[in-house]
Amino acid sequence: MTDRKSACRAAPASGVTSLATSCGEHGGSQWCPLADPMEFQEHHLSEVQNMASEEKLEQVLSSMKENKVAIIGKIHTPMEYKGELASYDMRLRRKLDLFANVVHVKSLPGYKTRHNNLDLVIIREQTEGEYSSLEHESARGVIECLKIVTRTKSQRIAKFAFDYATKKGRSKVTAVHKANIMKLGDGLFLQCCEEVAELYPKIKFETMIIDNCCMQLVQNPYQFDVLVMPNLYGNIIDNLAAGLVGGAGVVPGESYSAEYAVFETGARHPFAQAVGRNIANPTAMLLSASNMLRHLNLEYHSNLIADAVKKVIKVGKVRTRDMGGYSTTTDFIKSVIGHLHPYGG
Numbered sequence: 001m002t003d004r005k006s007a008c009r010a011a012p013a014s015g016v017t018s019l020a021t022s023c024g025e026h027g028g029s030q031w032c033p034l035a036d037p038m039e040f041q042e043h044h045l046s047e048v049q050n051m052a053s054e055e056k057l058e059q060v061l062s063s064m065k066e067n068k069v070a071i072i073g074k075i076h077t078p079m080e081y082k083g084e085l086a087s088y089d090m091r092l093r094r095k096l097d098l099f100a101n102v103v104h105v106k107s108l109p110g111y112k113t114r115h116n117n118l119d120l121v122i123i124r125e126q127t128e129g130e131y132s133s134l135e136h137e138s139a140r141g142v143i144e145c146l147k148i149v150t151r152t153k154s155q156r157i158a159k160f161a162f163d164y165a166t167k168k169g170r171s172k173v174t175a176v177h178k179a180n181i182m183k184l185g186d187g188l189f190l191q192c193c194e195e196v197a198e199l200y201p202k203i204k205f206e207t208m209i210i211d212n213c214c215m216q217l218v219q220n221p222y223q224f225d226v227l228v229m230p231n232l233y234g235n236i237i238d239n240l241a242a243g244l245v246g247g248a249g250v251v252p253g254e255s256y257s258a259e260y261a262v263f264e265t266g267a268r269h270p271f272a273q274a275v276g277r278n279i280a281n282p283t284a285m286l287l288s289a290s291n292m293l294r295h296l297n298l299e300y301h302s303n304l305i306a307d308a309v310k311k312v313i314k315v316g317k318v319r320t321r322d323m324g325g326y327s328t329t330t331d332f333i334k335s336v337i338g339h340l341h342p343y344g345g
Helices: 023-035 054-067 088-095 151-167 187-196 211-218 233-243 284-296 299-316 329-344
Strands: 006-011 038-042 070-072 100-106 119-125 135-139 142-145 174-178 204-209 225-229 251-256 261-265
Touching: 054 070, 070 251, 070 284, 100 151, 100 233, 119 151, 119 211, 119 233, 119 299, 151 174, 151 187, 151 225, 174 211, 174 233, 187 204, 204 211, 225 233, 233 284, 261 284, 284 299, 284 329, 299 329
Parallel strands: 006 038, 006 070, 070 261, 119 225, 174 204, 174 225
Antiparallel strands: 100 119, 100 251, 135 142, 251 261
16 A cells, blocks of 8 residues: 555435445544545536536546546436437446446355355446447337447457456356347357357356346356346346345446446446435445455455445344345444444554
């Protein structure tokens, strides 16, 4: 660790994660030993709280480009069409070329679910596919939505997945697709994965159709290690897999480009009905913050937070409603702070 503080952008958003990204409000100065190596620039961006504009988006992008690292809440996307097909969230990811979304789905000790001791990673290409924002009405009552698949980006995400597996000591990569129906689009994605797989002979490679993958995840998720897939499938599988270990409130996530790293919740569910009610589970955001600190080589601080969160869950006395308890967000965070003290003084 150097004397120079790491700069980072924090972006509270419109969903429930805007509460979790404001943990300092719950913990006050007791978080200071952890925050000491960090210097935050905070920006608010929300499409549902009238805090979104081109100017604000540019401010956020400018800050992220300067600092290279960010932690963000869920930027809720309204379903109503207001003249712009691409949401602020999608535009932000495209402008930063955050092509790889990584969600590590891992069981939490002490919190029993239908499947325990799970440990799998979902890698999602998130700059093309069904999320192209290319829609138009070709004839009255007929809407065409374009799915974009390119060789360059398919090869890039496949290589990212195999590099990740190699670096993390993982043994298998499964490419998830629907090439039996979308023979050209998903066919190209699958072909690229197969070509890249040949360059990594030590990593076992399998393919699986998306609908079968959903069923297999529910029946026998232990067969999976690293999964790589196009945009929409990744969104679905992220949420399905999060449900296997406790839900959207407990799984962290992160997105990468060649230059930037953005840390966020793994399942992008705004849980808007919890805003202002102090009932949200901050686990996913706290673990995302821990992962961010590890990315910044602040291993000690990262472990402090992750260990404290996991101990609170393992003890089981303080649990939010989604985990079967009655504790508030504040209760949970105060308990985490209490478990920091034996280590941080």
